[in-house]
Amino acid sequence: MCMACYVDEATKSKIIAYNAEFHKVTKSPYGSDDEIGMLNLIDAKSRSAIIGRTDASKVFDLSVDHFVGMPGWFGAGDQPYQIWMTHTPQGEIVANTMGVTREQNELVGYSGDSISMYTHCGTHIDTFNHFGYNGEIFNGFTARDHIGSRAWDICGPEKYPPIFARGILLDIAAMYGVDTLPPSHPIGKADIEDSLKRQGLKILPGDVVLLRTGQMLLWPDMAFTKNTPGLNREGAEYIAKHGAIMIGADNLTLEQTPSAHELNFFPVHTYLLAEAGVPILEMAYLEELAVEKLYEFAFFGACIKLRGATGTPMRPIAMPLR
Incomplete structure (x- = not known):
């Protein structure tokens, strides 16, 4: 299936990834003042639809605890919790x-x-001011015009709405019959398609898509942070062009590390945040969903509103669907 064939023409106009150009920031189809990208697909109708299908008899907490000595991103000298x-x-x-x-x-x-703590500590969401290209971030906002003495004045997590959406779990580790994917395993288009087929799922516009690598089985050992299996750009493009509003995983960085790209040390971050307008969820706890084989669920999550921050803690939850 070609990438252009994922959705019909009317739906394409709502999916920012179809406007993306390689290593260039994308202007939002939702207007020059848009700061939330694909989260624009959340509205009263979509919220009501998912709440109406939710079975509240069981709740799955998808977040990890914060504690002294916890694993985290320390590769650039950021402080631990x-x-x-x-x-x-x-x-x-x-x-x-x-x-x-x-x-x-x-x-x-x-x-x-x-x-x-670093704002990218524990289970958290990455915002569009986290990564960009050549001094610009999503929708053409520039560092020159929008960074003050303390923070960005644009695209912070305080702008993100509470996320009520259909969530799907792609258990890539289980598809390979392993507890944890091998170090630096790249999750590409074939892995995603095979997992969707195995689990009988389709990615629909408006979905939150979560990938299980099995890395949480290493938590809280610092091995959790090393050579993470994760999404590559091909896989990210596949999911984004299906209309996902957020993509997350149970690993440190969502994406494969170290980067396989010669110049770009975070090719998936830059693609999703700057080109596709898709926020990122990292260090999600997905083991209970995997044990229950709950591959489709209601996803609810809200950011701590740290004004202008590049990331912020989130405590997402999942509940079964009726």
């Missing part, structure tokens, strides 16, 4: 930071804490 207490019950008796009586501090046990 840290948490520290800012108030403890005994400490307040000694320090009395609230300026109250000792009797009050002994009665009221006050605990508080702070965290520090």
